[in-house]
Amino acid sequence: MIDSLDVSYGDMWGSHEGPAHPNPLPNGLAARRHAAGMSYAVLLSSRERPLAVVERWPRGMWRVYLFDDALRRARMIDFKPFGTGMLLAHRNTRLIEGEEETTTVGPLSCPAPEFGDWQVFAPFLAQQGHEPAPTVVLNDVSVDEGAGPLCPTRIERLFVPGPRDTPDGPAVVELADAAPLRITSGRLAVSDPGWVGNPRTAVVPPGEYPVTLSLLRGTHGARVAAAKVTFRDSPPHAWEMLLRPDEDPALLGEGEYYGVGVDTGTVAFMDATRTVSEEELDEEVFLPLSFDDRPSVELPGTDTEPNLVAFSAGWGDGSYPVWIGRTEDGAAGCVVVDFRLHPVDQERETPGGTGPSPA
Incomplete structure:
Protein backbone atom coordinates (compact mmCIF):
# COMPACT_ATOMS: atom_id res chain seq x y z
CA MET A 1 0.00 0.00 0.00
CA VAL A 141 12.31 16.16 -3.65
CA SER A 142 12.52 18.87 -6.32
CA VAL A 143 15.79 20.46 -7.41
CA ASP A 144 17.22 23.62 -5.86
CA GLU A 145 16.37 27.04 -7.28
CA GLY A 146 19.77 27.31 -9.00
CA ALA A 147 21.24 30.42 -10.57
CA GLY A 148 18.07 31.64 -12.27
CA PRO A 149 17.57 32.88 -15.84
CA LEU A 150 20.40 33.50 -18.27
CA CYS A 151 22.39 36.57 -17.21
CA PRO A 152 23.88 39.15 -19.58
CA THR A 153 27.46 38.33 -18.66
CA ARG A 154 30.32 39.83 -20.66
CA ILE A 155 28.17 40.78 -23.63
CA GLU A 156 30.81 43.30 -24.71
CA ARG A 157 33.24 40.43 -25.39
CA LEU A 158 31.06 39.27 -28.25
CA PHE A 159 32.47 42.25 -30.15
CA VAL A 160 36.13 41.95 -29.18
CA PRO A 161 38.14 40.58 -32.14
CA GLY A 162 40.51 37.71 -31.49
CA PRO A 163 40.82 33.95 -30.97
CA ARG A 164 38.14 31.87 -29.27
CA ASP A 165 37.82 28.30 -28.09
CA THR A 166 34.49 26.85 -29.24
CA PRO A 167 32.84 23.41 -29.08
CA ASP A 168 33.90 22.98 -32.73
CA GLY A 169 37.53 23.91 -32.07
CA PRO A 170 39.62 27.09 -32.37
CA ALA A 171 38.00 30.05 -34.10
CA VAL A 172 38.50 33.78 -34.55
CA VAL A 173 36.07 36.65 -33.97
CA GLU A 174 36.03 39.26 -36.74
CA LEU A 175 33.91 42.41 -36.83
CA ALA A 176 31.98 43.58 -39.89
CA ASP A 177 29.76 46.58 -40.56
CA ALA A 178 26.27 46.04 -41.90
CA ALA A 179 24.20 48.82 -43.45
CA PRO A 180 23.17 51.62 -41.05
CA LEU A 181 19.68 51.28 -39.61
CA ARG A 182 17.21 54.16 -39.96
CA ILE A 183 14.61 54.56 -37.20
CA THR A 184 11.75 57.00 -37.82
CA SER A 185 9.06 56.06 -35.28
CA GLY A 186 11.20 55.94 -32.12
CA ARG A 187 10.71 52.17 -31.73
CA LEU A 188 13.20 49.49 -32.72
CA ALA A 189 11.85 46.03 -33.58
CA VAL A 190 13.90 42.80 -33.44
CA SER A 191 12.29 39.90 -35.26
CA ASP A 192 12.53 37.14 -37.81
CA PRO A 193 11.58 39.23 -40.89
CA GLY A 194 9.29 36.45 -42.03
CA TRP A 195 7.27 36.66 -38.79
CA VAL A 196 6.94 40.32 -37.76
CA GLY A 197 3.56 40.12 -36.05
CA ASN A 198 4.87 40.19 -32.47
CA PRO A 199 8.43 41.55 -32.44
CA ARG A 200 10.58 42.52 -29.49
CA THR A 201 10.64 46.29 -29.34
CA ALA A 202 12.63 49.01 -27.58
CA VAL A 203 12.10 52.76 -27.33
CA VAL A 204 15.01 54.52 -29.06
CA PRO A 205 15.54 58.02 -30.48
CA PRO A 206 14.81 58.46 -34.20
CA GLY A 207 17.91 58.60 -36.36
CA GLU A 208 20.42 56.53 -38.30
CA TYR A 209 22.57 54.07 -36.35
CA PRO A 210 25.49 51.71 -37.07
CA VAL A 211 24.94 47.95 -37.12
CA THR A 212 27.91 45.74 -36.24
CA LEU A 213 28.23 42.01 -36.84
CA SER A 214 30.43 39.69 -34.82
CA LEU A 215 31.55 36.93 -37.20
CA LEU A 216 32.99 33.70 -35.84
CA ARG A 217 35.37 32.22 -38.39
CA GLY A 218 36.23 28.57 -37.82
CA THR A 219 36.51 25.27 -39.60
CA HIS A 220 32.98 25.67 -41.06
CA GLY A 221 33.60 29.16 -42.43
CA ALA A 222 32.32 32.42 -40.94
CA ARG A 223 28.95 32.67 -39.23
CA VAL A 224 27.18 35.54 -37.49
CA ALA A 225 27.75 35.05 -33.77
CA ALA A 226 26.06 38.30 -32.67
CA ALA A 227 24.63 41.51 -34.08
CA LYS A 228 24.48 44.95 -32.46
CA VAL A 229 22.81 48.23 -33.27
CA THR A 230 24.34 51.17 -31.36
CA PHE A 231 22.39 54.28 -30.37
CA ARG A 232 24.94 55.95 -28.07
CA ASP A 233 28.73 55.93 -28.07
CA SER A 234 29.07 55.55 -24.29
CA PRO A 235 29.52 51.97 -22.96
CA PRO A 236 26.37 50.42 -21.42
CA HIS A 237 25.99 50.94 -17.69
CA ALA A 238 23.73 47.87 -17.32
CA TRP A 239 22.32 45.07 -19.46
CA GLU A 240 18.84 43.58 -19.36
CA MET A 241 16.81 41.08 -21.34
CA LEU A 242 14.61 42.71 -23.97
CA LEU A 243 11.16 41.58 -22.87
CA ARG A 244 7.65 41.77 -24.20
CA PRO A 245 5.09 43.29 -21.79
CA ASP A 246 3.64 39.88 -20.87
CA GLU A 247 6.98 38.18 -20.11
CA ASP A 248 8.15 37.63 -16.53
CA PRO A 249 11.75 36.49 -15.87
CA ALA A 250 10.57 34.95 -12.58
CA LEU A 251 8.94 32.21 -14.68
CA LEU A 252 12.24 31.16 -16.26
CA GLY A 253 14.35 28.25 -15.09
CA GLU A 254 18.11 28.15 -14.69
CA GLY A 255 19.85 29.40 -17.82
CA GLU A 256 16.56 30.01 -19.66
CA TYR A 257 15.66 33.19 -21.51
CA TYR A 258 12.95 34.87 -23.57
CA GLY A 259 14.40 35.28 -27.04
CA VAL A 260 13.70 36.15 -30.63
CA GLY A 261 12.19 33.15 -32.40
CA VAL A 262 13.75 32.26 -35.76
CA ASP A 263 12.05 30.10 -38.41
CA THR A 264 13.74 31.43 -41.57
CA GLY A 265 17.35 31.36 -40.37
CA THR A 266 17.27 35.16 -40.34
CA VAL A 267 16.88 38.01 -37.84
CA ALA A 268 16.35 41.69 -38.63
CA PHE A 269 16.65 45.06 -36.96
CA MET A 270 13.93 47.37 -38.25
CA ASP A 271 11.68 50.24 -37.34
CA ALA A 272 8.56 48.92 -35.63
CA THR A 273 6.40 50.48 -38.37
CA ARG A 274 8.23 48.77 -41.23
CA THR A 275 6.23 46.26 -43.25
CA VAL A 276 7.55 43.69 -45.72
CA SER A 277 6.02 41.55 -48.43
CA GLU A 278 6.73 37.90 -49.03
CA GLU A 279 8.07 38.70 -52.49
CA GLU A 280 10.49 41.29 -51.08
CA LEU A 281 11.77 38.85 -48.51
CA ASP A 282 12.31 36.01 -50.97
CA GLU A 283 14.15 38.06 -53.60
CA GLU A 284 15.92 40.73 -51.56
CA VAL A 285 16.58 39.09 -48.17
CA PHE A 286 16.50 35.29 -48.09
CA LEU A 287 18.13 34.69 -51.48
CA PRO A 288 21.11 37.03 -50.93
CA LEU A 289 21.66 35.67 -47.42
CA SER A 290 21.83 32.13 -48.78
CA PHE A 291 25.33 32.89 -50.10
CA ASP A 292 28.19 32.30 -47.68
CA ASP A 293 29.78 35.69 -48.40
CA ARG A 294 26.62 37.66 -47.52
CA PRO A 295 26.13 37.66 -43.74
CA SER A 296 23.79 40.70 -43.88
CA VAL A 297 21.58 42.56 -46.32
CA GLU A 298 19.68 45.84 -46.33
CA LEU A 299 16.11 46.13 -47.50
CA PRO A 300 15.96 49.85 -48.33
CA GLY A 301 13.01 52.04 -47.52
CA THR A 302 11.40 54.83 -49.47
CA ASP A 303 11.74 58.53 -48.68
CA THR A 304 9.15 58.13 -45.93
CA GLU A 305 9.71 54.45 -45.01
CA PRO A 306 12.59 53.23 -42.83
CA ASN A 307 14.94 50.50 -44.00
CA LEU A 308 15.46 46.97 -42.64
CA VAL A 309 18.80 45.31 -41.86
CA ALA A 310 18.72 41.50 -41.86
CA PHE A 311 21.46 39.02 -41.01
CA SER A 312 21.94 35.27 -40.84
CA ALA A 313 21.13 33.70 -37.47
CA GLY A 314 24.18 31.75 -36.32
CA TRP A 315 23.56 28.07 -37.10
CA GLY A 316 19.94 28.74 -38.13
CA ASP A 317 16.47 28.38 -36.63
CA GLY A 318 15.89 28.50 -32.89
CA SER A 319 15.43 31.08 -30.16
CA TYR A 320 18.16 33.55 -29.24
CA PRO A 321 18.55 36.04 -26.37
CA VAL A 322 18.24 39.76 -27.08
CA TRP A 323 19.94 42.17 -24.68
CA ILE A 324 19.50 45.93 -24.31
CA GLY A 325 22.42 47.91 -22.94
CA ARG A 326 21.26 50.94 -20.97
CA THR A 327 23.12 54.12 -20.10
CA GLU A 328 23.28 55.52 -16.57
CA ASP A 329 20.11 57.54 -17.19
CA GLY A 330 18.24 54.38 -18.34
CA ALA A 331 18.21 55.21 -22.05
CA ALA A 332 18.84 52.54 -24.69
CA GLY A 333 22.52 52.59 -25.63
CA CYS A 334 22.55 49.49 -27.84
CA VAL A 335 20.69 46.25 -28.57
CA VAL A 336 22.47 42.93 -29.11
CA VAL A 337 21.27 39.57 -30.46
CA ASP A 338 23.53 36.71 -29.27
CA PHE A 339 23.40 33.55 -31.40
CA ARG A 340 25.26 31.57 -28.73
CA LEU A 341 28.01 30.22 -30.98
CA HIS A 342 30.54 30.84 -28.20
CA PRO A 343 28.56 31.71 -25.06
CA VAL A 344 30.51 34.42 -23.23
CA ASP A 345 28.84 33.59 -19.92
CA GLN A 346 31.02 30.45 -19.89
CA GLU A 347 34.28 32.26 -20.70
CA ARG A 348 37.10 33.57 -18.57
CA GLU A 349 40.10 35.63 -19.52
CA THR A 350 43.21 33.74 -20.54
CA PRO A 351 46.15 35.10 -18.45
CA GLY A 352 48.39 37.25 -20.60
CA GLY A 353 46.12 37.14 -23.66
CA THR A 354 42.85 38.36 -25.15
CA GLY A 355 41.30 35.02 -25.95
CA PRO A 356 39.02 33.25 -23.46
CA SER A 357 39.25 29.67 -22.39
CA PRO A 358 36.35 27.46 -21.31
CA ALA A 359 35.28 27.76 -17.69
Whole structure:
Protein backbone atom coordinates (compact mmCIF):
# COMPACT_ATOMS: atom_id res chain seq x y z
CA MET A 1 0.00 0.00 0.00
CA ILE A 2 1.31 3.44 -0.95
CA ASP A 3 1.41 5.72 2.10
CA SER A 4 3.88 8.36 0.82
CA LEU A 5 4.85 9.87 -2.52
CA ASP A 6 7.98 11.76 -3.53
CA VAL A 7 7.11 14.83 -5.59
CA SER A 8 9.33 16.53 -8.19
CA TYR A 9 8.65 18.99 -11.01
CA GLY A 10 9.75 19.58 -14.56
CA ASP A 11 8.81 20.89 -17.98
CA MET A 12 6.15 19.09 -19.99
CA TRP A 13 7.32 15.67 -21.17
CA GLY A 14 6.30 16.14 -24.81
CA SER A 15 7.56 13.16 -26.80
CA HIS A 16 9.90 12.16 -23.96
CA GLU A 17 8.91 8.69 -22.79
CA GLY A 18 11.32 8.06 -19.92
CA PRO A 19 10.43 7.90 -16.21
CA ALA A 20 12.53 10.98 -15.28
CA HIS A 21 12.12 14.71 -15.88
CA PRO A 22 13.90 15.76 -19.08
CA ASN A 23 14.24 19.25 -17.59
CA PRO A 24 13.70 19.42 -13.79
CA LEU A 25 12.20 22.52 -12.17
CA PRO A 26 12.46 23.82 -8.60
CA ASN A 27 9.31 23.73 -6.47
CA GLY A 28 9.12 27.53 -6.34
CA LEU A 29 9.40 27.95 -10.10
CA ALA A 30 6.71 25.32 -10.72
CA ALA A 31 4.46 27.15 -8.24
CA ARG A 32 5.00 30.45 -10.08
CA ARG A 33 4.18 28.80 -13.39
CA HIS A 34 1.02 27.31 -11.85
CA ALA A 35 -0.09 30.75 -10.65
CA ALA A 36 0.59 32.19 -14.12
CA GLY A 37 -1.53 29.49 -15.82
CA MET A 38 1.47 27.89 -17.52
CA SER A 39 2.07 24.21 -18.21
CA TYR A 40 4.42 21.98 -16.22
CA ALA A 41 4.69 18.36 -15.07
CA VAL A 42 4.66 16.63 -11.67
CA LEU A 43 6.36 13.27 -11.11
CA LEU A 44 4.97 11.08 -8.31
CA SER A 45 7.31 8.33 -7.09
CA SER A 46 7.48 5.84 -4.27
CA ARG A 47 10.79 4.51 -2.95
CA GLU A 48 12.56 5.92 -6.03
CA ARG A 49 10.13 4.14 -8.35
CA PRO A 50 8.13 6.46 -10.68
CA LEU A 51 4.40 5.75 -10.49
CA ALA A 52 2.73 8.63 -12.34
CA VAL A 53 3.29 11.85 -14.25
CA VAL A 54 0.70 14.58 -13.79
CA GLU A 55 0.69 17.24 -16.52
CA ARG A 56 -0.95 20.62 -16.01
CA TRP A 57 -2.35 21.89 -19.34
CA PRO A 58 -3.89 25.25 -20.32
CA ARG A 59 -7.58 26.04 -19.70
CA GLY A 60 -7.81 23.94 -16.55
CA MET A 61 -7.04 20.63 -18.31
CA TRP A 62 -4.93 17.89 -16.66
CA ARG A 63 -3.42 14.62 -17.85
CA VAL A 64 -2.17 11.69 -15.76
CA TYR A 65 0.18 9.02 -17.08
CA LEU A 66 0.52 5.81 -15.04
CA PHE A 67 3.68 3.68 -15.33
CA ASP A 68 3.77 -0.12 -15.50
CA ASP A 69 6.33 -2.39 -13.84
CA ALA A 70 8.76 -1.78 -16.71
CA LEU A 71 8.49 2.00 -16.12
CA ARG A 72 6.59 2.51 -19.37
CA ARG A 73 3.53 4.69 -19.74
CA ALA A 74 0.71 2.18 -19.44
CA ARG A 75 -2.36 4.37 -19.02
CA MET A 76 -3.35 7.95 -19.85
CA ILE A 77 -6.26 9.72 -18.12
CA ASP A 78 -7.40 13.12 -19.40
CA PHE A 79 -9.36 15.48 -17.14
CA LYS A 80 -11.37 18.60 -17.86
CA PRO A 81 -13.02 21.14 -15.53
CA PHE A 82 -16.42 20.04 -14.24
CA GLY A 83 -18.72 22.10 -12.07
CA THR A 84 -17.11 24.21 -9.38
CA GLY A 85 -13.58 23.19 -8.41
CA MET A 86 -13.81 19.66 -9.83
CA LEU A 87 -12.18 17.63 -12.60
CA LEU A 88 -13.95 14.96 -14.65
CA ALA A 89 -12.09 12.25 -16.59
CA HIS A 90 -13.33 12.42 -20.18
CA ARG A 91 -10.86 9.89 -21.57
CA ASN A 92 -9.19 6.86 -19.96
CA THR A 93 -6.77 5.23 -22.36
CA ARG A 94 -4.70 2.06 -22.01
CA LEU A 95 -1.46 2.34 -23.97
CA ILE A 96 -0.44 -0.91 -25.68
CA GLU A 97 2.90 -1.16 -27.54
CA GLY A 98 2.49 2.16 -29.34
CA GLU A 99 -1.27 1.74 -29.79
CA GLU A 100 -4.14 3.19 -27.79
CA GLU A 101 -7.22 1.47 -26.41
CA THR A 102 -9.75 3.84 -24.86
CA THR A 103 -11.77 2.26 -22.09
CA THR A 104 -14.61 3.40 -19.88
CA VAL A 105 -14.24 2.63 -16.18
CA GLY A 106 -17.21 4.52 -14.79
CA PRO A 107 -17.20 8.24 -14.02
CA LEU A 108 -13.84 9.33 -12.62
CA SER A 109 -13.58 12.68 -10.86
CA CYS A 110 -11.49 14.49 -8.30
CA PRO A 111 -11.06 18.01 -6.92
CA ALA A 112 -9.14 20.42 -9.16
CA PRO A 113 -5.86 20.70 -7.24
CA GLU A 114 -4.28 23.82 -5.91
CA PHE A 115 -0.53 23.73 -6.32
CA GLY A 116 0.86 20.97 -4.10
CA ASP A 117 -2.44 19.11 -3.57
CA TRP A 118 -1.27 16.06 -5.49
CA GLN A 119 -3.02 13.64 -3.12
CA VAL A 120 -6.13 14.14 -5.27
CA PHE A 121 -4.54 11.99 -8.00
CA ALA A 122 -3.40 9.20 -5.63
CA PRO A 123 -6.61 7.12 -6.00
CA PHE A 124 -5.92 6.65 -9.72
CA LEU A 125 -2.70 4.78 -8.94
CA ALA A 126 -4.91 1.78 -8.15
CA GLN A 127 -5.52 1.33 -11.89
CA GLN A 128 -1.93 0.07 -12.10
CA GLY A 129 -2.17 -2.00 -8.93
CA HIS A 130 -0.74 0.58 -6.50
CA GLU A 131 -3.36 0.89 -3.77
CA PRO A 132 -3.02 4.21 -1.89
CA ALA A 133 -3.42 4.42 1.88
CA PRO A 134 -6.29 6.50 3.30
CA THR A 135 -3.73 9.27 3.95
CA VAL A 136 -0.82 9.79 1.57
CA VAL A 137 2.10 11.94 2.73
CA LEU A 138 3.87 14.02 0.06
CA ASN A 139 7.63 14.61 0.17
CA ASP A 140 9.17 17.41 -1.89
CA VAL A 141 12.31 16.16 -3.65
CA SER A 142 12.52 18.87 -6.32
CA VAL A 143 15.79 20.46 -7.41
CA ASP A 144 17.22 23.62 -5.86
CA GLU A 145 16.37 27.04 -7.28
CA GLY A 146 19.77 27.31 -9.00
CA ALA A 147 21.24 30.42 -10.57
CA GLY A 148 18.07 31.64 -12.27
CA PRO A 149 17.57 32.88 -15.84
CA LEU A 150 20.40 33.50 -18.27
CA CYS A 151 22.39 36.57 -17.21
CA PRO A 152 23.88 39.15 -19.58
CA THR A 153 27.46 38.33 -18.66
CA ARG A 154 30.32 39.83 -20.66
CA ILE A 155 28.17 40.78 -23.63
CA GLU A 156 30.81 43.30 -24.71
CA ARG A 157 33.24 40.43 -25.39
CA LEU A 158 31.06 39.27 -28.25
CA PHE A 159 32.47 42.25 -30.15
CA VAL A 160 36.13 41.95 -29.18
CA PRO A 161 38.14 40.58 -32.14
CA GLY A 162 40.51 37.71 -31.49
CA PRO A 163 40.82 33.95 -30.97
CA ARG A 164 38.14 31.87 -29.27
CA ASP A 165 37.82 28.30 -28.09
CA THR A 166 34.49 26.85 -29.24
CA PRO A 167 32.84 23.41 -29.08
CA ASP A 168 33.90 22.98 -32.73
CA GLY A 169 37.53 23.91 -32.07
CA PRO A 170 39.62 27.09 -32.37
CA ALA A 171 38.00 30.05 -34.10
CA VAL A 172 38.50 33.78 -34.55
CA VAL A 173 36.07 36.65 -33.97
CA GLU A 174 36.03 39.26 -36.74
CA LEU A 175 33.91 42.41 -36.83
CA ALA A 176 31.98 43.58 -39.89
CA ASP A 177 29.76 46.58 -40.56
CA ALA A 178 26.27 46.04 -41.90
CA ALA A 179 24.20 48.82 -43.45
CA PRO A 180 23.17 51.62 -41.05
CA LEU A 181 19.68 51.28 -39.61
CA ARG A 182 17.21 54.16 -39.96
CA ILE A 183 14.61 54.56 -37.20
CA THR A 184 11.75 57.00 -37.82
CA SER A 185 9.06 56.06 -35.28
CA GLY A 186 11.20 55.94 -32.12
CA ARG A 187 10.71 52.17 -31.73
CA LEU A 188 13.20 49.49 -32.72
CA ALA A 189 11.85 46.03 -33.58
CA VAL A 190 13.90 42.80 -33.44
CA SER A 191 12.29 39.90 -35.26
CA ASP A 192 12.53 37.14 -37.81
CA PRO A 193 11.58 39.23 -40.89
CA GLY A 194 9.29 36.45 -42.03
CA TRP A 195 7.27 36.66 -38.79
CA VAL A 196 6.94 40.32 -37.76
CA GLY A 197 3.56 40.12 -36.05
CA ASN A 198 4.87 40.19 -32.47
CA PRO A 199 8.43 41.55 -32.44
CA ARG A 200 10.58 42.52 -29.49
CA THR A 201 10.64 46.29 -29.34
CA ALA A 202 12.63 49.01 -27.58
CA VAL A 203 12.10 52.76 -27.33
CA VAL A 204 15.01 54.52 -29.06
CA PRO A 205 15.54 58.02 -30.48
CA PRO A 206 14.81 58.46 -34.20
CA GLY A 207 17.91 58.60 -36.36
CA GLU A 208 20.42 56.53 -38.30
CA TYR A 209 22.57 54.07 -36.35
CA PRO A 210 25.49 51.71 -37.07
CA VAL A 211 24.94 47.95 -37.12
CA THR A 212 27.91 45.74 -36.24
CA LEU A 213 28.23 42.01 -36.84
CA SER A 214 30.43 39.69 -34.82
CA LEU A 215 31.55 36.93 -37.20
CA LEU A 216 32.99 33.70 -35.84
CA ARG A 217 35.37 32.22 -38.39
CA GLY A 218 36.23 28.57 -37.82
CA THR A 219 36.51 25.27 -39.60
CA HIS A 220 32.98 25.67 -41.06
CA GLY A 221 33.60 29.16 -42.43
CA ALA A 222 32.32 32.42 -40.94
CA ARG A 223 28.95 32.67 -39.23
CA VAL A 224 27.18 35.54 -37.49
CA ALA A 225 27.75 35.05 -33.77
CA ALA A 226 26.06 38.30 -32.67
CA ALA A 227 24.63 41.51 -34.08
CA LYS A 228 24.48 44.95 -32.46
CA VAL A 229 22.81 48.23 -33.27
CA THR A 230 24.34 51.17 -31.36
CA PHE A 231 22.39 54.28 -30.37
CA ARG A 232 24.94 55.95 -28.07
CA ASP A 233 28.73 55.93 -28.07
CA SER A 234 29.07 55.55 -24.29
CA PRO A 235 29.52 51.97 -22.96
CA PRO A 236 26.37 50.42 -21.42
CA HIS A 237 25.99 50.94 -17.69
CA ALA A 238 23.73 47.87 -17.32
CA TRP A 239 22.32 45.07 -19.46
CA GLU A 240 18.84 43.58 -19.36
CA MET A 241 16.81 41.08 -21.34
CA LEU A 242 14.61 42.71 -23.97
CA LEU A 243 11.16 41.58 -22.87
CA ARG A 244 7.65 41.77 -24.20
CA PRO A 245 5.09 43.29 -21.79
CA ASP A 246 3.64 39.88 -20.87
CA GLU A 247 6.98 38.18 -20.11
CA ASP A 248 8.15 37.63 -16.53
CA PRO A 249 11.75 36.49 -15.87
CA ALA A 250 10.57 34.95 -12.58
CA LEU A 251 8.94 32.21 -14.68
CA LEU A 252 12.24 31.16 -16.26
CA GLY A 253 14.35 28.25 -15.09
CA GLU A 254 18.11 28.15 -14.69
CA GLY A 255 19.85 29.40 -17.82
CA GLU A 256 16.56 30.01 -19.66
CA TYR A 257 15.66 33.19 -21.51
CA TYR A 258 12.95 34.87 -23.57
CA GLY A 259 14.40 35.28 -27.04
CA VAL A 260 13.70 36.15 -30.63
CA GLY A 261 12.19 33.15 -32.40
CA VAL A 262 13.75 32.26 -35.76
CA ASP A 263 12.05 30.10 -38.41
CA THR A 264 13.74 31.43 -41.57
CA GLY A 265 17.35 31.36 -40.37
CA THR A 266 17.27 35.16 -40.34
CA VAL A 267 16.88 38.01 -37.84
CA ALA A 268 16.35 41.69 -38.63
CA PHE A 269 16.65 45.06 -36.96
CA MET A 270 13.93 47.37 -38.25
CA ASP A 271 11.68 50.24 -37.34
CA ALA A 272 8.56 48.92 -35.63
CA THR A 273 6.40 50.48 -38.37
CA ARG A 274 8.23 48.77 -41.23
CA THR A 275 6.23 46.26 -43.25
CA VAL A 276 7.55 43.69 -45.72
CA SER A 277 6.02 41.55 -48.43
CA GLU A 278 6.73 37.90 -49.03
CA GLU A 279 8.07 38.70 -52.49
CA GLU A 280 10.49 41.29 -51.08
CA LEU A 281 11.77 38.85 -48.51
CA ASP A 282 12.31 36.01 -50.97
CA GLU A 283 14.15 38.06 -53.60
CA GLU A 284 15.92 40.73 -51.56
CA VAL A 285 16.58 39.09 -48.17
CA PHE A 286 16.50 35.29 -48.09
CA LEU A 287 18.13 34.69 -51.48
CA PRO A 288 21.11 37.03 -50.93
CA LEU A 289 21.66 35.67 -47.42
CA SER A 290 21.83 32.13 -48.78
CA PHE A 291 25.33 32.89 -50.10
CA ASP A 292 28.19 32.30 -47.68
CA ASP A 293 29.78 35.69 -48.40
CA ARG A 294 26.62 37.66 -47.52
CA PRO A 295 26.13 37.66 -43.74
CA SER A 296 23.79 40.70 -43.88
CA VAL A 297 21.58 42.56 -46.32
CA GLU A 298 19.68 45.84 -46.33
CA LEU A 299 16.11 46.13 -47.50
CA PRO A 300 15.96 49.85 -48.33
CA GLY A 301 13.01 52.04 -47.52
CA THR A 302 11.40 54.83 -49.47
CA ASP A 303 11.74 58.53 -48.68
CA THR A 304 9.15 58.13 -45.93
CA GLU A 305 9.71 54.45 -45.01
CA PRO A 306 12.59 53.23 -42.83
CA ASN A 307 14.94 50.50 -44.00
CA LEU A 308 15.46 46.97 -42.64
CA VAL A 309 18.80 45.31 -41.86
CA ALA A 310 18.72 41.50 -41.86
CA PHE A 311 21.46 39.02 -41.01
CA SER A 312 21.94 35.27 -40.84
CA ALA A 313 21.13 33.70 -37.47
CA GLY A 314 24.18 31.75 -36.32
CA TRP A 315 23.56 28.07 -37.10
CA GLY A 316 19.94 28.74 -38.13
CA ASP A 317 16.47 28.38 -36.63
CA GLY A 318 15.89 28.50 -32.89
CA SER A 319 15.43 31.08 -30.16
CA TYR A 320 18.16 33.55 -29.24
CA PRO A 321 18.55 36.04 -26.37
CA VAL A 322 18.24 39.76 -27.08
CA TRP A 323 19.94 42.17 -24.68
CA ILE A 324 19.50 45.93 -24.31
CA GLY A 325 22.42 47.91 -22.94
CA ARG A 326 21.26 50.94 -20.97
CA THR A 327 23.12 54.12 -20.10
CA GLU A 328 23.28 55.52 -16.57
CA ASP A 329 20.11 57.54 -17.19
CA GLY A 330 18.24 54.38 -18.34
CA ALA A 331 18.21 55.21 -22.05
CA ALA A 332 18.84 52.54 -24.69
CA GLY A 333 22.52 52.59 -25.63
CA CYS A 334 22.55 49.49 -27.84
CA VAL A 335 20.69 46.25 -28.57
CA VAL A 336 22.47 42.93 -29.11
CA VAL A 337 21.27 39.57 -30.46
CA ASP A 338 23.53 36.71 -29.27
CA PHE A 339 23.40 33.55 -31.40
CA ARG A 340 25.26 31.57 -28.73
CA LEU A 341 28.01 30.22 -30.98
CA HIS A 342 30.54 30.84 -28.20
CA PRO A 343 28.56 31.71 -25.06
CA VAL A 344 30.51 34.42 -23.23
CA ASP A 345 28.84 33.59 -19.92
CA GLN A 346 31.02 30.45 -19.89
CA GLU A 347 34.28 32.26 -20.70
CA ARG A 348 37.10 33.57 -18.57
CA GLU A 349 40.10 35.63 -19.52
CA THR A 350 43.21 33.74 -20.54
CA PRO A 351 46.15 35.10 -18.45
CA GLY A 352 48.39 37.25 -20.60
CA GLY A 353 46.12 37.14 -23.66
CA THR A 354 42.85 38.36 -25.15
CA GLY A 355 41.30 35.02 -25.95
CA PRO A 356 39.02 33.25 -23.46
CA SER A 357 39.25 29.67 -22.39
CA PRO A 358 36.35 27.46 -21.31
CA ALA A 359 35.28 27.76 -17.69
